[in-house]
Amino acid sequence: MTERLLYDLVASDPRDRFSPFCFRVKLALAHKDLPFRSRLVSFTDKQTIAFTEQKLVPVLVEPDGTVICDSIKILEYLERCYPQAPLLTPGDVSFGFLRAWADRSLLAAIFKVLAPKIHALLDGADKPYFQSTREQRMGITLEALAKDESKYRRILNTTLEPLRALLQAQSCVSGAKVGAGDMLILACVLWAEGVLRAPLVPADDPISAWRERMAPWVNKAQTMAAVV
Amino acid sequence: MTERLLYDLVASDPRDRFSPFCFRVKLALAHKDLPFRSRLVSFTDKQTIAFTEQKLVPVLVEPDGTVICDSIKILEYLERCYPQAPLLTPGDVSFGFLRAWADRSLLAAIFKVLAPKIHALLDGADKPYFQSTREQRMGITLEALAKDESKYRRILNTTLEPLRALLQAQSCVSGAKVGAGDMLILACVLWAEGVLRAPLVPADDPISAWRERMAPWVNKAQTMAAVV
Numbered sequence: 001m002t003e004r005l006l007y008d009l010v011a012s013d014p015r016d017r018f019s020p021f022c023f024r025v026k027l028a029l030a031h032k033d034l035p036f037r038s039r040l041v042s043f044t045d046k047q048t049i050a051f052t053e054q055k056l057v058p059v060l061v062e063p064d065g066t067v068i069c070d071s072i073k074i075l076e077y078l079e080r081c082y083p084q085a086p087l088l089t090p091g092d093v094s095f096g097f098l099r100a101w102a103d104r105s106l107l108a109a110i111f112k113v114l115a116p117k118i119h120a121l122l123d124g125a126d127k128p129y130f131q132s133t134r135e136q137r138m139g140i141t142l143e144a145l146a147k148d149e150s151k152y153r154r155i156l157n158t159t160l161e162p163l164r165a166l167l168q169a170q171s172c173v174s175g176a177k178v179g180a181g182d183m184l185i186l187a188c189v190l191w192a193e194g195v196l197r198a199p200l201v202p203a204d205d206p207i208s209a210w211r212e213r214m215a216p217w218v219n220k221a222q223t224m225a226a227v228v
Numbered sequence: 229m230t231e232r233l234l235y236d237l238v239a240s241d242p243r244d245r246f247s248p249f250c251f252r253v254k255l256a257l258a259h260k261d262l263p264f265r266s267r268l269v270s271f272t273d274k275q276t277i278a279f280t281e282q283k284l285v286p287v288l289v290e291p292d293g294t295v296i297c298d299s300i301k302i303l304e305y306l307e308r309c310y311p312q313a314p315l316l317t318p319g320d321v322s323f324g325f326l327r328a329w330a331d332r333s334l335l336a337a338i339f340k341v342l343a344p345k346i347h348a349l350l351d352g353a354d355k356p357y358f359q360s361t362r363e364q365r366m367g368i369t370l371e372a373l374a375k376d377e378s379k380y381r382r383i384l385n386t387t388l389e390p391l392r393a394l395l396q397a398q399s400c401v402s403g404a405k406v407g408a409g410d411m412l413i414l415a416c417v418l419w420a421e422g423v424l425r426a427p428l429v430p431a432d433d434p435i436s437a438w439r440e441r442m443a444p445w446v447n448k449a450q451t452m453a454a455v456v
Contacts, residue, residue, distance in 0.1 A: 091319025093403040094326040100390035100397075101329060108389075161336075162328035169328075175321040 004029075004036040007049055007059040008225065012123040014040055017225065018194030020107060022058040023187035024071040030221035031183070032082045036060075038228050043126040072099070075180065087180040095180060098173075102184040109152075109159040110188055112138070114195045116146035121195065160207060167206045171213065178217070186214055232257075232264040235277055235287040236453065240351040242268055245453065246422030248335060250286045251415035252299040258449035259411070260310045264288075266456050271354040300327070303408065315408040323408060326401075330412040337380075337387040338416055340366070342423045344374035349423065388435060395434040399441065406445070414442055 006026065009019035017040070029036055041048050046055050052069050060068045060077075068074045079088050088095070115134055119142050122130055135141050145152060163185065166173065173181035189211060192200040201207045234254065237247035245268070257264055269276050274283050280297050288296045288305075296302045307316050316323070343362055347370050350358055363369050373380060391413065394401065401409035417439060420428040429435045 089319050089321045091317050092322050093317045093320050093407055094322035094401075094409050096398055096403060097326050097329075097390065097394050097401060097409060098322040100394040101325075104390040104393050105333075105387075159333075162325065162332040165332050166325055166328040170324055173322075173325060175324060179321055181322050181325060 002063045002065070004034060004063050005039050005061040006036045006225070007039045007041050007057045007061075009057045010040040010042055011118070011121040012126070013121070014228075016121055016194065018191045019057060020110075020187045020191035021056075021071040023190045023221075024183055025058045025060060025074050026221040026225045027183045027186060027217065028075050028078050028087060030217060030224050031087060031178075032078060032085050034078070034082060035224060036227075038225050040228065042124075043122065044124075044129045075183070087178075087183055089174070089179055092174075092179075098181050099184060102188060105159055106163075106185070106188050109156040110192050110200075112140075112145055112152040113149065113156055114192060116142045116149075117195050160201070164206050167210045172210070178214075182214065186211075186218065190218065230291045230293070232262060232291055233267050233289040234264045234453070235267045235269050235285045235289075237285045238268040238270055239346070239349040240354070241349070242456075244349055244422065246419045247285065248415045248419035249284075249299040251418045251449070252411055253286045253288060253302050254449040254453045255411045255414060255445065256303050256306050256315060258445060258452050259315060259406075260306060260313050262306070262310060263452060264455075266453050268456065270352075271350065272352075272357045303411070315406075315411055317402070317407055320402075320407070326409050327412060330416060333387055334391075334413070334416050337384040338420050338428075340368075340373055340380040341377065341384055342420060344370045344377075345423050388429070392434050395438045400438070406442075410442065414439075414446065418446065 006022070006029070008017045008022045008026070010017050017038070039048065041057050049055070049057060049059050052059050052067055054069055056069065058069070058071055058074060060074045062068070062081075066077075068077045075087065079086060111134075115138070119127065119130055131142055138145075163173070170176065172178050173185050189200050189207075199208065199211070201211075234250070234257070236245045236250045236254070238245050245266070267276065269285050277283070277285060277287050280287050280295055282297055284297065286297070286299055286302060288302050290296070290309075294305075296305045303315065307314060339362075343366070347355065347358055359370055366373075391401070398404065400406050401413050417428050417435075427436065427439070429439075
């Protein structure tokens with residue numbers, strides 16, 4: 001039988017696979033108990049995923065050969081084909097906003113803290129590629145970001161405020177039980193942890209208690225993703 | 229028959245009733261076609277609502293004498309008793325996050341721009357009361373906020389980014405049709421418009437197109453609220 005393959009972004013050390021978009025898929029696959037092998041793709045390695053006729057990971061190739069790109073499209077595909085352990089809830093009309101916030105506010109705020117450190121974890125052609133594409137996208141140099149790290153840490157801390165308030169009031173981002181909201185936020189947290197080699201928030205932060213509750217899910221996803 | 233009463237916050241001019249929490253209730257009542265009279269309460273007038281044994285507006289007194297405080301509790305009460313034109317959706321598990329964002333990110337970011345201007349619209353005891361309570365809560369003086377207005381405008385603009393992205397992709401905050409998410413955000417926008425005497429965002433902003441679509445709802449709520 002053909003195996004399920006996930007094309008996952010990798011830095012210079014093959015253990016450094018911290019793309020938040022790829023983490024979404026790893027978390028969804030683990031949640032649904034769907035085994036997979038990882039295929040490693042560096043930032044500049046567009047050849048390996050050329051068969052998808054686009055340039056971004058994650059890419060999921062199903063045992064039947066179906067190819068799906070884009071983390072949200074992959075999530076929707078998995079929900080449709082493997083309805084066990086659902087992550088999306090019918091009627092969750094505010095999920096669109098949560099997703100826009102994760103993409104536009106949380107990812108952006110974390111990235112400004114991580115970018116110089118991600119650059120340090122790359123080598124070869126990936127290093128200048130990452131620097132030039134990201135500096136252009138953000139309109140600021142990695143050097144300027146590194147110099148003002150404490151300012152960007154403060155902005156990130158303020159950005160996390162609604163999440164902090166929410167997780168003081170309820171056990172999961174998606175309410176009483178884990179859902180797609182938890183998957184989106186957790187993927188960002190794992191990205192930060194992978195780059196910082198440290199927790200994103202201090203132990204007394206309500207976000208930290210939630211992260212602890214998510215640990216079994218994270219560990220399962222990491223174990224499954226280790227199979228190359 | 230006894231009338232429904234909404235206790236609404238007022239500045240020195242009785243037309244200046246821009247509390248975002250009161251706007252939530254005015255929008256919900258208009259949405260459900262539930263007529264009401266407004267009772268005006270200034271910032272320091274705790275006597276008028278002393279019967280509620282708490283110090284905050286909005287307060288809704290139903291025709292049967294039921295008293296409900298807190299904008300979200302009022303919304304939940306109205307949804308339960310008047311299920312027509314529902315604003316809350318069963319299964320909307322991400323609404324908790326949207327609400328936390330509206331309260332912690334959006335309100336806070338707008339308030340830093342509005343606070344000095346709100347102060348200018350108050351008189352009598354309300355003026356020093358507003359200044360001392362808000363400066364203490366924010367840990368910054370109104371003078372410092374006014375001096376750095378352009379900085380706080382920029383922060384607000386960044387805070388609005390997920391909303392902007394969302395409203396480029398879908399017609400309402402709550403998806404394809406108006407819901408409680410629209411009510412929360414619209415209440416913040418009306419607060420800003422009421423204080424600024426100007427739109428919150430430029431005409432070419434996707435948020436502005438959404439605001440235009442909400443105009444009939446807003447006009448109806450304002451007309452109903454004008455009855456004192």
